[in-house]
Amino acid sequence: RKEVEQDPGPFNVPEGATVAFNCTYSNSASQSFFWYRQDCRKEPKLLMSVYSSGNEDGRFTAQLNRASQYISLLIRDSKLSDSATYLCVVGKDSSYKLIFGSGTRLLVRP
């Protein structure tokens, strides 16, 4: 079983749609959680950290459910520029190492 699991997609949605991605992780000792965005042939970049209380940044909302070991990302009012691969990332227990999911690909069409 992978340590971080994501649906690879692709999710193909029209502009303006709301789309949600989910991710599950296996290590209950994980302390940090993130969503990274990776554009085609580019490096991953931090989209947002995920906190236990949930957090929102503009059109993006991230939620964490520690009991179910589940992380989600909601994108509202999708833009063409949101087309990318979204990586679910979990801290490896209390170390500085991160475990990356394989990513969920999002395609936003006009």
Place this chain on the structure above:
Amino acid sequence: DVKVTQSSRYLVKRTGEKVFLECVQDMDHENMFWYRQDPGLGLRLIYFSYDVKMKEKGDIPEGYSVSREKKERFSLILESASTNQTSMYLCASSTTLAVSYNEQFFGPGTRLTVL
């Protein structure tokens, strides 16, 4: 802004060659990482360094070694390149300051092809 640079964007080498991939960061970060990224497998950690001259094996260290002689520079070495090492190699760095919540900053990547 944090900047992580890698010595080459594209590299083509022959089987058996010794390959050096260089990574430099300019933010005085303590931690540096080397990953490889392959379709469907995501990013896999090869080696990790938390201080100068300190290194720790990641999940897939076989066939690789690393060197960290200066804080800002972390090198990945393929002692004898093989075709199964054809991949995208990504370097990253992070600070130990708790405020960063372990965020890692990535270089642009080196796409290595071994023929």
